[in-house]
Amino acid sequence: MNLDIDFARLARWNHILIPSTKAGRDRFRHSLFGRSILPIVWLYGALSEEGRVLAVASVVVGAFGVDVQATMVFLLWAALAALILSSLLMTRLYRLDAVRVEVSAPRRVSLGDAINFSVIVHNDGPDDRSAVRVGGPFLPWDGRWTGPAPRIARLKAGGSELGARFVSRGEHHLDAFTASALVPLGLAQGRPVSSSGCKFLVVPRLASVARLRTPPGSRYQLGGVALASKTGQALDLLGVRPYRAGDPVRHLHARSWARAGIPVVREYQEEYFSRIGVVVESAVPEARKLEAMLSLAAGVVAHLSRGEALIDLLVVGDRVHELTIGRSLGFLDQALDLLACVESERTSPEPEVLVARLGEHLGRLSCVIVVAARWDGGRLAERIRGSGVGCVTVVVELGETASAVRGEHVHVVTAGAIERGESIVL
Numbered sequence: 001m002n003l004d005i006d007f008a009r010l011a012r013w014n015h016i017l018i019p020s021t022k023a024g025r026d027r028f029r030h031s032l033f034g035r036s037i038l039p040i041v042w043l044y045g046a047l048s049e050e051g052r053v054l055a056v057a058s059v060v061v062g063a064f065g066v067d068v069q070a071t072m073v074f075l076l077w078a079a080l081a082a083l084i085l086s087s088l089l090m091t092r093l094y095r096l097d098a099v100r101v102e103v104s105a106p107r108r109v110s111l112g113d114a115i116n117f118s119v120i121v122h123n124d125g126p127d128d129r130s131a132v133r134v135g136g137p138f139l140p141w142d143g144r145w146t147g148p149a150p151r152i153a154r155l156k157a158g159g160s161e162l163g164a165r166f167v168s169r170g171e172h173h174l175d176a177f178t179a180s181a182l183v184p185l186g187l188a189q190g191r192p193v194s195s196s197g198c199k200f201l202v203v204p205r206l207a208s209v210a211r212l213r214t215p216p217g218s219r220y221q222l223g224g225v226a227l228a229s230k231t232g233q234a235l236d237l238l239g240v241r242p243y244r245a246g247d248p249v250r251h252l253h254a255r256s257w258a259r260a261g262i263p264v265v266r267e268y269q270e271e272y273f274s275r276i277g278v279v280v281e282s283a284v285p286e287a288r289k290l291e292a293m294l295s296l297a298a299g300v301v302a303h304l305s306r307g308e309a310l311i312d313l314l315v316v317g318d319r320v321h322e323l324t325i326g327r328s329l330g331f332l333d334q335a336l337d338l339l340a341c342v343e344s345e346r347t348s349p350e351p352e353v354l355v356a357r358l359g360e361h362l363g364r365l366s367c368v369i370v371v372a373a374r375w376d377g378g379r380l381a382e383r384i385r386g387s388g389v390g391c392v393t394v395v396v397e398l399g400e401t402a403s404a405v406r407g408e409h410v411h412v413v414t415a416g417a418i419e420r421g422e423s424i425v426l
Contacts, residue, residue, distance in 0.1 A: 119177050320357060393411070
């Protein structure tokens with residue numbers, strides 16, 4: 001993860017003049033400067049990888065052959081330039097008519113994981129195509145290809161894959177993928193056939209939360225479980241009691257009836273479940289700590305969604321998002337999509353302000369999980385408990401050793417432990 005962060009820092013500086021969004025790149029293409037460099041862009045796209053290497057070599061050879069009277073190197077430059085020029089002139093003859101390119105990708109991918117773009121090249125023409133190159137778009141600063149571009153020796157039917165890895169969360173909109181035919185000698189390629197753009201979300205990596213204990217005595221909420229994971233009425237067995245007129249016959253308990261000598265029925269109570277809110281501090285200047293906090297929040301939501309609780313609320317900074325995740329209700333992807341687009345804010349709301357914004361929601365919550373960047377002495381937790389709601393605070397630190405923080409239901413987790421995928425017990 002540290003290597004990815006170093007790569008991201010260098011890549012961001014390397015792409016400082018290149019827009020990172022699809023809208024920004026489109027505006028650049030239509031700008032005066034973008035139109036003025038179109039010949040250079042065309043030359044770069046018309047040459048194959050081998051042709052670009054040969055073009056750079058010809059420039060170097062040409063520099064050595066400037067003095068035509070003292071050396072014959074200029075003849076080698078002329079030969080190289082002739083090869084490149086003749087290949088470029090032949091590109092018009094190698095167009096991929098009746099060929100279509102389609103690309104598909106997963107809707108979302110975890111931060112740092114590889115994403116595979118499925119590129120399918122359809123040949124609708126009567127003849128086979130040979131020596132077809134598949135190319136990907138120019139990636140934004142946070143992306144890099146994980147392997148070479150596919151090469152199709154003979155195009156009949158089928159698809160190829162291009163893999164890439166991204167180290168920045170959020171929505172990504174890539175430009176078109178292309179397929180083009182190589183001209184003889186392989187130094188240039190014909191006019192490419194383009195696909196449509198490709199959209200996907202890079203979501204936080206899920207932290208490995210092995211256990212999460214909520215405060216004892218948390219308030220439980222009635223109802224709703226039948227709609228969550230069962231059909232019919234969801235009830236817990238409370239015990240048995242004597243039969244009363246109007247009790248359902250199916251609730252009669254034969255063994256207790258035989259033992260007591262009078263009709264006995266089972267007595268049930270409605271099943272309970274807890275509603276959880278997750279609060280994430282977003283005013284974090286350290287990029288690594290923010291990513292670790294979002295990864296931990298995603299892991300907490302994933303862990304809770306597999307249990308008996310419902311995640312009703314996700315609060316990031318001063319933004320309150322109402323959710324219903326857990327017990328087969330909703331989808332974890334809802335929370336991941338929200339966490340994917342979080343940006344660092346300048347200031348955090350004061351505990352009093354945050355609790356006031358949560359006021360209308362606290363009445364139905366059983367517990368609030370707070371993912372914080374620093375320990376505030378328990379100010380926020382005390383105000384949440386003052387509303388009759390349990391609170392668990394998890395502080396994320398950058399150091400390799402977690403500091404000792406005293407407080408009720410307070411845990412300290414290091415960013416390194418989250419990044420290494422260690423099991424986290426809260």
